[in-house]
Amino acid sequence: MAGSHSVKSEKLEENEGELGGPMFSPPLYRQRYDVVCDIVRKMEARKVVDMGCASGKLLWHLKWIDCIEELAGVDVDVTQLQGNSHILCPLTTDYLMPRKKPLNICLFEGSIGSADSRLYDWDIVCCVEVIEHLHTGTLALVPHALFHQLQPKVVIVTTPNSEFNILFSNFRDFRHWDHKFEWTRDEFRSWADGIASEFNYSVEYSGVGEGPPGSLDKLGWCTQIAVFTRLHIDSECAQCIEENLQPYRCIKEISHPHQLQTPHTTLQQLNDELTYYCHFLADIDCGTETDEEDAERVTHTVCIRLERLMKFGRIKELCPDLDELRSCIRQTEQFHLSPDGDSVLYTHILMSSSNGWNVDDDDGGESDVVDDYQVDNERRVENWNQTITTSPKETTETWD
Known part of the structure; x- marks a missing residue:
């Protein structure tokens, strides 16, 4: 050339x-x-x-x-x-x-x-x-x-x-x-x-x-x-x-990948975030497998405290306080509040270990993963990305 x-x-x-x-x-x-x-x-x-x-x-x-x-x-x-x-x-x-x-x-x-x-x-x-x-x-x-x-x-x-x-x-x-x-x-x-x-x-x-x-x-x-x-x-x-x-x-x-071009309402966005984070926290609390024999999948209800969800920056951005979060959850069809109003009830699915899922492959407990999430992060997992993805090898000074 x-x-x-x-x-x-x-x-x-x-x-x-x-x-x-x-x-x-x-x-x-x-x-x-x-x-x-x-x-x-x-x-x-x-x-x-x-x-x-x-x-x-x-x-x-x-x-x-x-x-x-x-x-x-x-x-x-x-x-x-x-x-x-x-x-x-x-x-x-x-x-x-x-x-x-x-x-x-x-x-x-x-x-x-x-x-x-x-x-x-x-x-x-x-x-x-x-x-x-x-x-x-x-x-x-x-x-x-x-x-x-x-x-x-x-x-x-x-x-x-x-x-x-x-x-x-x-x-x-x-x-x-x-x-x-x-x-x-x-x-x-x-x-x-x-x-x-x-x-x-x-x-x-x-x-x-x-x-x-x-x-x-x-x-x-x-x-x-x-x-x-x-x-x-x-x-x-x-x-x-x-x-x-x-x-x-x-x-x-x-x-x-990027978010849909059609703007979501606040309620739709919250529904998406709750789906993701409730599943995330339920996996940490309950794992991903069931020991029940002859069961391909088992569903059960998990109570996840609202204060715990408010640690995630994206949810806090949509609902700045607990009262607003409660109000929005009551308007969703997928999620319901506990009788005392302090937790959201989430239906969690456990898969049979015979399907090849291995809980030991998870990244670890909540304390490790949530710390990596840095809950007030705009993109939710920007810091997690930086933790699990090393920058291109930069071990020496680059003069040029």
Whole structure:
């Protein structure tokens, strides 16, 4: 592919101690990701592109942000795109507790030096530690392809600050063997200012990775960041880019489950939540099997205290207090209150052990699972997802 570049994940991961310089907490790559995620949340971006996505780690962090509905990752390395796509797929819990909004992810084989009409006018394009890997010819194509043809509302570019390298005792040439260059702050600003002026963008500068006390003014940040904001859109270019310009090849499409588009009433939502959580708590209290012989399934009534249900953030969001919860339950057909009004009566089903169910396969008792749920969580199991799903392997500092 003409003008392409390859940014492989094995190229990106380095031991933080190898350069013999400052140690960052959080690690530098996390600080860069946090900057991107903060901007996404602040502007409530719906459509975000990660150029040079490689291992997909930034996309993995972005997919948990509720406002995002479309994510695209672009890289020339098909092996990386195919091999790491699994980390972006929905989990079992995503089907049990779907997002409020749709989330579609597409991974493209393509070069940052060319534009694809499917990514025109997106909210944010991220170029996190990418430009320093580009050959001169490809780098020269980036401004026209990205800022003139694609015209995203915001472009985030991060790159190493070469002035900071003096703090690395083991430093030689560049921070990474695949870097083609590393710019000073003035060089980076000259490049970014020229783009902003030519293509009707404003630009603001910042950075992450602060050195020893007193070094910031003299050396700057370890990673320098430029955030471009579009001032207005070029309508003539819009007509050109929409004419089926699609040089990228879609490698993988991933759709996450989401809630029904037709709004539920509060009562319908509560009925769904009660069904889920009553079943969840009944499994913890009673297990999932019966020891009765010749019985495929046994049903019995379980009393679940309302105070216990109110620990779950989603139920508390729908019914802020016990009195309102009682009132809503009385209006449902599926659930009934106990005579004292302090518990909900739930019909629980136990399956015969001969059906192959194994209670020992459960995740554990209520204390473990409920703690993981973090009951005031907006998505109910966001923290549970984070507990049972480890972030893509991030055991070493990622400089690039």
